Amino acid sequence: MPVEFIKKYIDYIALHKLNFFHWHLTDDQGWRIEIKKYPKLTDVGAWRNGTIIGPYPGTGNDGLHYGGYYTQEQVKEIVAYAAKRHVEVIPEIEMPGHASAAIAAYPYLSCFPGQSTFVDAKTPLNGSREGKQVQQTWGVFDDVFCAGKESTFGFLEDVVSEVMPLFPSKYFHVGGDESPKKHWEKCPNCQRRIKDLKIKGDKKHPAEHYLQSYFIQRMEKFLNKNGKSLIGWDEILEGGLAPNAIVMSWRGEEGGIAAAKENHFVIMTPGSYAYFDHQQEKHDDSVTFSNNRWYLPIEKVYSWKVVPQVLSASQKHFIMGPQANLWTEQMKSPAKVEYMLFPRIAALSEVGWTQQANRDFAEFNNRLQMQIKRYDLWGVNHFYKNK
Numbered sequence: 001m002p003v004e005f006i007k008k009y010i011d012y013i014a015l016h017k018l019n020f021f022h023w024h025l026t027d028d029q030g031w032r033i034e035i036k037k038y039p040k041l042t043d044v045g046a047w048r049n050g051t052i053i054g055p056y057p058g059t060g061n062d063g064l065h066y067g068g069y070y071t072q073e074q075v076k077e078i079v080a081y082a083a084k085r086h087v088e089v090i091p092e093i094e095m096p097g098h099a100s101a102a103i104a105a106y107p108y109l110s111c112f113p114g115q116s117t118f119v120d121a122k123t124p125l126n127g128s129r130e131g132k133q134v135q136q137t138w139g140v141f142d143d144v145f146c147a148g149k150e151s152t153f154g155f156l157e158d159v160v161s162e163v164m165p166l167f168p169s170k171y172f173h174v175g176g177d178e179s180p181k182k183h184w185e186k187c188p189n190c191q192r193r194i195k196d197l198k199i200k201g202d203k204k205h206p207a208e209h210y211l212q213s214y215f216i217q218r219m220e221k222f223l224n225k226n227g228k229s230l231i232g233w234d235e236i237l238e239g240g241l242a243p244n245a246i247v248m249s250w251r252g253e254e255g256g257i258a259a260a261k262e263n264h265f266v267i268m269t270p271g272s273y274a275y276f277d278h279q280q281e282k283h284d285d286s287v288t289f290s291n292n293r294w295y296l297p298i299e300k301v302y303s304w305k306v307v308p309q310v311l312s313a314s315q316k317h318f319i320m321g322p323q324a325n326l327w328t329e330q331m332k333s334p335a336k337v338e339y340m341l342f343p344r345i346a347a348l349s350e351v352g353w354t355q356q357a358n359r360d361f362a363e364f365n366n367r368l369q370m371q372i373k374r375y376d377l378w379g380v381n382h383f384y385k386n387k
Helices: 003-015 072-084 100-105 150-166 182-186 188-196 207-225 254-261 298-302 334-341 344-353 361-378
Strands: 020-024 088-095 171-175 229-233 246-249 266-268 319-322
Touching: 003 020, 003 072, 003 334, 072 088, 072 150, 088 150, 150 171, 150 207, 171 207, 182 188, 182 207, 188 207, 207 229, 246 254, 254 266, 298 344, 298 361, 319 344, 334 344, 344 361
Parallel strands: 020 088, 088 171, 171 229, 229 246, 246 266, 266 319
Antiparallel strands: none
């Protein structure tokens, strides 16, 4: 998204009394932040040869060389812009999964550097299938950062060391989600690491499962040493939680509940209430991630009780608040982002700031009509205007 739209998005956050912008900067389909020590991250990793058309697996490929990234100066500009509006920006650098773009730039980060990126035969691809590639489709991929090589951690510490000074926030998001262990199971370096650390599998999970816990805990120590607190998606609970980590609960509320019961801080963002890439009505005629499988109407967002009632009073203290996620696989323009964001952002703000036992949607909807008039005055491409 253009820098000017990122600023406008921050305005939207501030105008709804929300106070954090979680910026997802790296993934399989593109690396989006300049790292001066590793120029190939943006020379190679920030670009893909094409993009599938429509939801996965796609009906074709647009064949367009697509990408871009934010320079460190642009990042500083955006962070300063947000700070003036009392919005704190939290960066996310994904690890150990969602690493295809980084691996395309620096293949040694993979368990198997000489192995071409696997692309399903049914995926319409543009260009070569040889060598390491930035992914042109969406999903979860086996080629993740190698946990057995010291060079992997050297790279990640270097990257994090460049990113940290750009963001004054004490929070740093490391992802931690959707990281398959298939390559680790076959990788001699990872197996040596497991042996050296005396990591044992059990009836519940093989040893590789616990290797991810080592990975995240090691990165947490580095972040803590630099005055940062680690945030990760709820998969970081698996295999043992890093001592000071904050859990972002996305696969339902269960992960957040489990973490709060262990006295860990939690940000609630369950897909059933908080995934704004899901369509707003059952049969939306625009392309969305869920493609008529799931939908999230504003009524559902407004019904969200952010703090799970099963927690005790002392455990509820660990729920920091809600977050909604707006993933942009199917959002090719700022107008589409606005279409997915509005007016659900109004419901998100109200459920975050109030703790009513039973909310009255009809009363909220009454007040929303004035808010819609504001959106019209702002020139926002909101959902109601397009119904």
